[in-house]
Amino acid sequence: MNPSIPTLAAIRFGYGLRPGEELPADADALLAQIEEGVAERPRFPREGLTGRIETATRVLSVRAAEAKAAKAGNPNADLRKETQRQAQRIYRQDAMGRIAQAIHSPLGFYERLATFWVDHFSTSVLKSLPMRMIVPLYEAQSIRPNIGGSFSGLLQAAILHPAMLIYLDQNQSVGPDSVAGRKNSRGLNENLGRELLELHTLGAGSGYTQDDVRAAALILTGLSVDNRALEVVYRPRLAEAGPVSLLGRSYEDDEGDGQDHILMLEDLAANPKTALHVSRKLARHFIADDPPEEVVSSMVDAWTKSQGNLTEVYRAMLTHPRAWSDPGQKIKQPFEFLVSGFRAFDLPEKNFAELLRDMEGEDEGPVEKAMEMAGVRAKENAKRKAGRANALTFGALQRMGQPVWQPPSPAGFADEAGVWLSPSQLSERITWSRMVARILGQKMEPSEFLAAALGDAARPETQRIVSQAPNKVHGITMVLASPEFNRR
Amino acid sequence: MTLQPNVLLSRRGFLAGACCAAAAPILTPVTFAAMPGDNRFVTIVLRGAMDGLDLVQPYGDPAFAALRPKLGLTPQTGLLDLDGFFGLNPAASALMPLWQAGELSFVHAVSTPYRDQRSHFDGQDMLETGGSDKAERTGWLNRALSAIPRSDARKAIDINTSMELILSGPSDVDSWSTQSNFALAEDEIAFLDRLYEGDDAFARAMQEAKKTDMSADALYGDAKRGAGIAEMARLAGGMLREDYRIASFSINGWDTHVGQKAQFKKAAGDLSTAITTLKASLGDEAWGKTVVLAITEFGRTARENGTNGTDHGTGGLAVLAGGAISGGKVLGQWPGLGDDHLLDRRDLMPTGDVREIAAAMLYRQFGIDPDNLTGKVFPGLAFDRSSIYLKG
Numbered sequence: 001m002n003p004s005i006p007t008l009a010a011i012r013f014g015y016g017l018r019p020g021e022e023l024p025a026d027a028d029a030l031l032a033q034i035e036e037g038v039a040e041r042p043r044f045p046r047e048g049l050t051g052r053i054e055t056a057t058r059v060l061s062v063r064a065a066e067a068k069a070a071k072a073g074n075p076n077a078d079l080r081k082e083t084q085r086q087a088q089r090i091y092r093q094d095a096m097g098r099i100a101q102a103i104h105s106p107l108g109f110y111e112r113l114a115t116f117w118v119d120h121f122s123t124s125v126l127k128s129l130p131m132r133m134i135v136p137l138y139e140a141q142s143i144r145p146n147i148g149g150s151f152s153g154l155l156q157a158a159i160l161h162p163a164m165l166i167y168l169d170q171n172q173s174v175g176p177d178s179v180a181g182r183k184n185s186r187g188l189n190e191n192l193g194r195e196l197l198e199l200h201t202l203g204a205g206s207g208y209t210q211d212d213v214r215a216a217a218l219i220l221t222g223l224s225v226d227n228r229a230l231e232v233v234y235r236p237r238l239a240e241a242g243p244v245s246l247l248g249r250s251y252e253d254d255e256g257d258g259q260d261h262i263l264m265l266e267d268l269a270a271n272p273k274t275a276l277h278v279s280r281k282l283a284r285h286f287i288a289d290d291p292p293e294e295v296v297s298s299m300v301d302a303w304t305k306s307q308g309n310l311t312e313v314y315r316a317m318l319t320h321p322r323a324w325s326d327p328g329q330k331i332k333q334p335f336e337f338l339v340s341g342f343r344a345f346d347l348p349e350k351n352f353a354e355l356l357r358d359m360e361g362e363d364e365g366p367v368e369k370a371m372e373m374a375g376v377r378a379k380e381n382a383k384r385k386a387g388r389a390n391a392l393t394f395g396a397l398q399r400m401g402q403p404v405w406q407p408p409s410p411a412g413f414a415d416e417a418g419v420w421l422s423p424s425q426l427s428e429r430i431t432w433s434r435m436v437a438r439i440l441g442q443k444m445e446p447s448e449f450l451a452a453a454l455g456d457a458a459r460p461e462t463q464r465i466v467s468q469a470p471n472k473v474h475g476i477t478m479v480l481a482s483p484e485f486n487r488r
Numbered sequence: 489m490t491l492q493p494n495v496l497l498s499r500r501g502f503l504a505g506a507c508c509a510a511a512a513p514i515l516t517p518v519t520f521a522a523m524p525g526d527n528r529f530v531t532i533v534l535r536g537a538m539d540g541l542d543l544v545q546p547y548g549d550p551a552f553a554a555l556r557p558k559l560g561l562t563p564q565t566g567l568l569d570l571d572g573f574f575g576l577n578p579a580a581s582a583l584m585p586l587w588q589a590g591e592l593s594f595v596h597a598v599s600t601p602y603r604d605q606r607s608h609f610d611g612q613d614m615l616e617t618g619g620s621d622k623a624e625r626t627g628w629l630n631r632a633l634s635a636i637p638r639s640d641a642r643k644a645i646d647i648n649t650s651m652e653l654i655l656s657g658p659s660d661v662d663s664w665s666t667q668s669n670f671a672l673a674e675d676e677i678a679f680l681d682r683l684y685e686g687d688d689a690f691a692r693a694m695q696e697a698k699k700t701d702m703s704a705d706a707l708y709g710d711a712k713r714g715a716g717i718a719e720m721a722r723l724a725g726g727m728l729r730e731d732y733r734i735a736s737f738s739i740n741g742w743d744t745h746v747g748q749k750a751q752f753k754k755a756a757g758d759l760s761t762a763i764t765t766l767k768a769s770l771g772d773e774a775w776g777k778t779v780v781l782a783i784t785e786f787g788r789t790a791r792e793n794g795t796n797g798t799d800h801g802t803g804g805l806a807v808l809a810g811g812a813i814s815g816g817k818v819l820g821q822w823p824g825l826g827d828d829h830l831l832d833r834r835d836l837m838p839t840g841d842v843r844e845i846a847a848a849m850l851y852r853q854f855g856i857d858p859d860n861l862t863g864k865v866f867p868g869l870a871f872d873r874s875s876i877y878l879k880g
Contacts, residue, residue, distance in 0.1 A: 421689050421690070421693050422693060423693045423694075423696035423697035423700050424697065424700065425693070426690065426693040426694060426697050427697045427707050430672075430680065430707055431707055434672075442652060442653075443625070443653060443656070445609070446609065459686065461685075461686055462683065465679060465682050465683050467607075467609075468607075468608070468679075469608065469609075469679055470535060470536035470537075470608050470673075470675045470676065470679065470740065470741075470742070470743035471535035471536060471608060471609075471612065471738070471740055472608075472609055472612070474676045474679060474740070475609070477676075478679060478680065478683050481680065481683065482683055483683075483684065483686075483687035483689075483690045486690075
């Protein structure tokens with residue numbers, strides 16, 4: 001017994017059902033979300049794009065000044081710590097903003113795509129302190145606006161952002177045969193060149209060689225980051241003197257104009273191997289670990305016909321009947337699980353925002369005063385609240401193995417269903433379900449909650465078992481822990 | 489459909505307690521109310537339908553042994569004799585010193601007015617709302633607060649959102665949480681097993697999770713669960729020792745359809761731990777002014793079922809403890825277990841209303857007027873100063 005198309009559209013291609021939110025009727029409704037999403041300003045970075053660049057550069061200049069003073073023998077540990085604290089706080093605000101974005105946006109398919117692409121073009125806040133502030137900017141600036149256009153445009157936006165260049169060490173790379181390379185011993189760093197071919201475009205095992213990796217890295221030389229302005233810059237002094245040949249094309253010496261890497265990105269985007277690699281990865285993410293080949297091939301056809309227009313590629317996937325068959329083959333990743341859980345509870349946005357305030361311990365409301373009157377220390381209370389808020393959000397994602405903007409490697413988070421259905425994973429999900437059921441579900445009717453969370457995707461046996469639970473909290477817990485809530 | 493968090497959170501704010509990122513969070517709410525006066529009252533909701541015939545066994549009833557061939561005990565097989573007719577399940581042996589000190593009583597064959605449907609959710613709703621209009625959904629203990637004389641000065645704190653129904657309502661009540669998470673109760677695990685039965689991958693993961701030390705510790709460990717119960721009771725005792733006078737919390741794990749012997753042992757152990765820990769943390773003086781009332785949504789079938797358990801029934805058992813009672817008695821009117829005396833020939837016949845016990849305790853501890861008790865707190869309840877529960 002399959003769920004209806006609208007239910008499946010919300011579960012397989014979105015972040016699940018939310019009471020009061022209209023289900024996407026069909027493929028067209030899902031595709032219509034893209035234009036809307038692209039035009040929307042996300043909930044992060046909190047200060048907006050230019051605001052974030054200002055904030056980040058301010059923090060970084062304080063840090064640079066301290067580093068300089070430290071070198072001269074006048075370190076200021078407090079100041080240094082303060083910049084760390086600020087960067088961490090900014091990251092936390094934005095990460096909560098990212099969770100809130102996924103929970104509260106009615107554009108579930110667009111949001112899922114944003115998550116897919118930010119994972120495809122992985123960067124991590126753990127790389128360095130500035131990255132805590134830059135990665136959120138990267139998603140908002142480079143990924144989200146470019147999801148519906150050409151793959152080539154998305155690829156260029158993603159690669160040519162400070163976050164990517166820092167994450168994959170491009171800012172360290174110097175052409176051996178460049179002005180700078182000839183002067184000192186710094187040399188080539190192949191990291192970005194390799195991941196560009198292996199992960200971002202052609203795909204592992206698609207036939208390129210180590211020479212190609214090196215060639216790509218050489219072509220990328222000259223690209224660097226202005227750490228003060230947080231901008232990508234082209235430094236001719238670092239650029240390898242050409243020509244460099246890659247996959248049968250010769251990229252000319254460009255010590256002057258610095259456009260050869262753009263040509264290379266365009267060529268890689270247009271390579272048929274890229275179309276196949278990326279189409280299959282999309283289908284594998286949304287449909288099944290082993291996706292139906294006919295879906296993949298119709299996506300590749302659409303890619304070829306439209307010269308890599310991503311909306312056409314999504315359309316080819318969504319309008320294929322096999323994209324809607326055999327539901328439940330994938331396991332929701334932890335982020336999806338948590339987001340869809342909060343959505344099922346219909347948690348108002350301001351209540352979710354209060355979790356962040358709890359974590360920041362800023363809430364000095366009447367409750368704290370009353371706490372002091374009662375002889376219980378306000379500080380301890382704030383700590384407890386912060387712990388609870390953390391356990392519901394960050395702590396949970398950490399424990400389930402998917403903290404926001406912290407992929408384990410440039411390859412992103414695992415996507416295979418089996419990875420997310422381990423015994424410890426299930427334990428963590430049951431634990432989170434109990435916690436959130438106790439906090440948000442205390443007065444809910446489990447059967448109503450089941451209907452709200454899963455609609456016609458709820459199995460009859462789940463309906464029966466949930467309605468017989470020994471207490472309501474456990475009934476709510478079982479809705480969230482049920483196979484059909486964890487599958488998509 | 490009404491989904492509560494919208495209302496709940498906007499009203500109460502999203503406040504909570506827990507420990508840290510590394511440790512699993514905490515979850516079990518204890519709710520409190522503070523007010524003048526020295527008397528204390530604690531309710532414990534035993535969720536899942538406690539088998540009263542297993543906790544306090546009527547071994548003297550001639551029909552008992554035949555109804556309970558596997559579960560029934562006698563003083564010769566380990567039952568702790570109470571009064572020559574009833575005996576206490578040895579899983580609750582930690583409570584015997586209280587019995588001997590006159591600080592423990594039981595009321596047999598009681599129930600709420602809830603009949604026939606035997607649904608946990610509806611039964612617990614009735615138990616917690618006290619039979620008020622269902623649409624209103626306030627708890628009787630909360631309504632009792634507003635009826636307590638001189639209780640205007642009580643302090644109000646609201647610490648988290650996980651208020652249970654019994655104390656929910658217009659009167660201000662605080663909710664507080666212990667530091668530790670609870671392991672799942674046995675019946676809850678059994679339900680999860682059923683939930684995963686039709687999905688091999690989930691069923692396998694669940695079986696492994698129960699076996700794996702690391703996961704088992706967090707979610708399925710008995711030791712962890714016992715420690716959690718003790719911590720909750722300690723928290724309640726500590727708060728009651730200070731400004732608070734009313735507390736309420738729940739103990740899960742009583743839905744013993746299958747393999748009752750082992751499951752019941754754990755749940756009864758939890759209840760004993762809760763009561764003895766309350767006593768210890770309150771200290772002699774406060775314990776002397778305390779009444780603890782443990783109640784459940786309904787009893788279980790008089791007969792064992794085919795899977796060494798019992799199914800949902802009607803007449804149940806209430807537990808009274810505390811230094812403020814003159815205990816050492818099994819109260820209530822015993823209906824007998826003969827076929828003709830059972831309700832529908834299957835359940836212990838209820839002969840008393842569990843709400844009347846609660847009303848009597850509220851009257852005695854806080855002087856709530858009987859008119860208020862039968863009008864506001866328990867609408868429709870018959871209760872007056874001659875109640876038998878005021879005599880004990």
